[in-house]
Amino acid sequence: MARVTVEDCIDKVDNRFELVLLAGHRARQISQGAPITVGRDNDKNPVVALREIADETLSPDDLKEDLIHSLQKHVEVDEPEAPESEAIADQTAATATDVDEPEENIAFDRMSEEDLLAGIEGLVPPEKSDDF
Numbered sequence: 001m002a003r004v005t006v007e008d009c010i011d012k013v014d015n016r017f018e019l020v021l022l023a024g025h026r027a028r029q030i031s032q033g034a035p036i037t038v039g040r041d042n043d044k045n046p047v048v049a050l051r052e053i054a055d056e057t058l059s060p061d062d063l064k065e066d067l068i069h070s071l072q073k074h075v076e077v078d079e080p081e082a083p084e085s086e087a088i089a090d091q092t093a094a095t096a097t098d099v100d101e102p103e104e105n106i107a108f109d110r111m112s113e114e115d116l117l118a119g120i121e122g123l124v125p126p127e128k129s130d131d132f
Contacts, residue, residue, distance in 0.1 A: 004047060008054040022060060023049040025067040 006016060013019040026049035032035055035049055037057035052058045111119075 004050045004054055006050075009050055012053055012056060013060045018064070019069060020068070022063045023053060025070070026063055027051060029066075059111065 006019060009023075009124055010016065013022060013073040023046060030045045030048060036052065038048065038051050040048060043051070053060060053063075107118055
């Protein structure tokens with residue numbers, strides 16, 4: 001393939017913007033040392049990436065998954081769920097301990113109006129400057 005264009009790849013990836021994202025991601029992979037699946041023919045990395053997509057040597061879905069994975073900052077790990085009988089036992093144990101303990105009266109720090117005014121009066125005003 002002498003020249004590759006977006007029209008050569010659009011039948012593999014429907015959205016032109018997604019095609020640009022995928023080709024850019026693949027070109028970055030190639031520049032980081034990933035093996036290429038087509039002949040280079042003295043082409044630059046973006047052209048090689050588009051040729052790989054056009055020749056279907058790489059799956060666009062795999063590229064998309066890899067792109068999404070590279071952009072994720074937090075990867076959630078699926079943890080196996082506990083069997084239903086253990087989950088029910090944990091819930092009943094938690095509610096039983098909650099009922100046995102008396103509620104504590106939670107009091108927040110309260111300040112009277114006089115204390116607030118005294119605190120405000122004790123503040124030192126900022127120095128005057130020519131900037132304001």
